[in-house]
Amino acid sequence: MTAPTPASDSVAITQPASRRGRWLLAIVALLVAGGLWWRLGDVGHAQKGPGGMGRGEQGPQPVTAAVAKALPLPVWFTALGTVTPRSLVNVMPRVAGLLQSVDYKQGRMVKAGQLLAQIDPRPFQIAVAQAQAQVEQTQAQLAGAQRDLVRYETLLGQDSIAAQQVSDQRATVAQLKATLDANKAALNNAKLQLSWTRITAPVAGLAGLRPVDAGNMVTTSGAVGAVTVANSGGGTSAGSGGGNATPIAVIAQVQPVDVTFALPQQQIGEVVGQLLHGKQLEVQAWDARNTKLLATGKLVAADNQINTSTGTLNLRAEFDNKDLALFPNQFVNVRLLVRTLPDAVVVPSTAVAVGAPGTYVYVIGAGDKVALRKVVTGAAYENLTQIVSGVRPGERVVTDGLDRLRDGSKVRVVQARQAMPGPVASGAHAGRPDGKAKPAAAGGAH
Incomplete structure (x- = not known):
């Protein structure tokens, strides 16, 4: 029996290896085909909506809506104002001598004629x-x-x-x-x-910090050698060493108190006209953060010329300030009630959008389909905006979800709300149904 040759051994080894390779290729092909089938099936399922709709089909978009209403709408002009005392008096000595006593309490209210200080008589x-x-x-x-x-x-x-x-x-x-x-x-x-050795208050008001103490020599120019102190007018007062007069007391009349503010010349015509005809316009003073109503007063005067640098006119309002909520030199947000529109069509401000078509709203029509409608807006109050033209009372407008809509889209209202909780009050609290809410800025139609 003869031994196998090397050539015959090579053939015997190669044949099993070829069969294994074919099996491996078949398995890989099956895996690839299965993956493609699964992927295509998933994409096709994703292209259908919850109801089995195909590509390009969409269900009703969930939105919130409100009903446009015709309500009395207050028109407010807003400005930044400064509280100014009705009068600011630097009480100076009228004779020279030794200051025997200082008889007022600094930072407290004083009455007209009250003894402030006594000079050696x-x-x-x-x-x-x-x-x-x-x-x-x-x-x-x-x-x-x-x-x-x-x-x-x-x-x-x-x-x-x-x-x-x-x-x-x-x-x-x-x-x-x-x-x-x-x-x-x-x-x-x-x-x-x-x-004159008895120094008395010429007006009633709030006394500032005491600028001079008893025991100092005073003249008609103030205390001799007094140090520089801040006064309520925002500046400083110095003794004779500083070359300025040092008062015995500084009194600010704060009951009533004034607030000075400026309005642009485009708004002053309507305001000044009513003021000259004797009509009292309500003015509100709000804190710096516009969160708290400090006082309610009335407009009393307007300047006689417009500031050419700013194009504004200075106006002055008066407040009783019984609770001393307004303090001299305090910055406040002023709101001036100019008029009240009797039957203004209003919608929530969130319903008004601005884009390529201009200013528009989505009105919900028959079949819960929306129509893009251009509008002209007017005054604004709190979260409401006046619609001068484009929407009628009773129509529903979309207030949330506008970014997902287009003209003709079908919607599903998930929450409806009224445009206004109740009629707007008039009188001293016009524009505040509960007497507490603050009015928003208002302007003309645009």
Whole structure:
């Protein structure tokens, strides 16, 4: 028996290997085909909607909606204002002397005529006594001269003295009368100087921080050598060393208090016209964050010229400020009620969109299909916007989900809400149905 040759061994080894390769290729092909089938089936399923709709078909879009209503709508003009005291008085000494006492409490309300400080009155009391003595002396001299004149006139009638002596006596009496008048005036002046040692409040108001203490020498220019202190007017006051006057007290009249603000010239025509005709316009002062109503007042005055640098007109409103909610130099947000539109068509502000078509809303029509409708907007109040044209009362508008819609889309309203919880109040709280909500900025139609 002969041994196999090398060639026959090679053939025997190659044949099993070829069969294994074919099996591997078949398995890979099956895996690839299965993956493709699964992928195509998943894509086809994804192209159908929940109801089995095919590509390009969409179900109703869920949206929220509100009903447009015709309601009284207040029109407010807004501005940034500054609280200014009705009067700001720097109480200065009117005589010089030693400041004996400071009798007011800093940062507290003072009444008109209330004692603020006392200057040492003794030098002025002495001056009054001296002036009084001069008056009494002159009165005695005048009385003696008048008696002499009567006697001289009697002697002249008897031709016992010369007429010249009588004339001289008459001149003496007239001179003493003039001297008496001058002495009385000096006495009154001395009494006036004495009264000025009592420094009283010229107006009622809020006293600022005490700028000078008792024990200082004061003059009509203020305290001698007083240090620089801040005053309620926003500046500083210094003693004689600083070259500025230091008051005894600074009083700001804050009941009532004024708020000064400016409106652009495009808005002043309607405001000034009503003001000149005697109509009282309501003004509200809100805090810096526009979250709290501080006070309600009225418009009282307008400036007589427009600021050429800003194109605005300064106006002034008055507030009772009984609770001292407004403080001098405080910045507030001012809202001026110009008028109330009686039957304004309003929709929630979220229903109004601005895009390529312009300003528009989506109106829900028959079959719950929406129509893109261009609108002209007017005043705004809180979360409501006036529709001047484009929407009628009673029509439903989409308020949420506008970005998923197009003209003719079908919608499903998931939540409906009213455009306004109730009618707008009028009077002192016009534009605030509950008397607490703040009014939003308002403007003309655009």
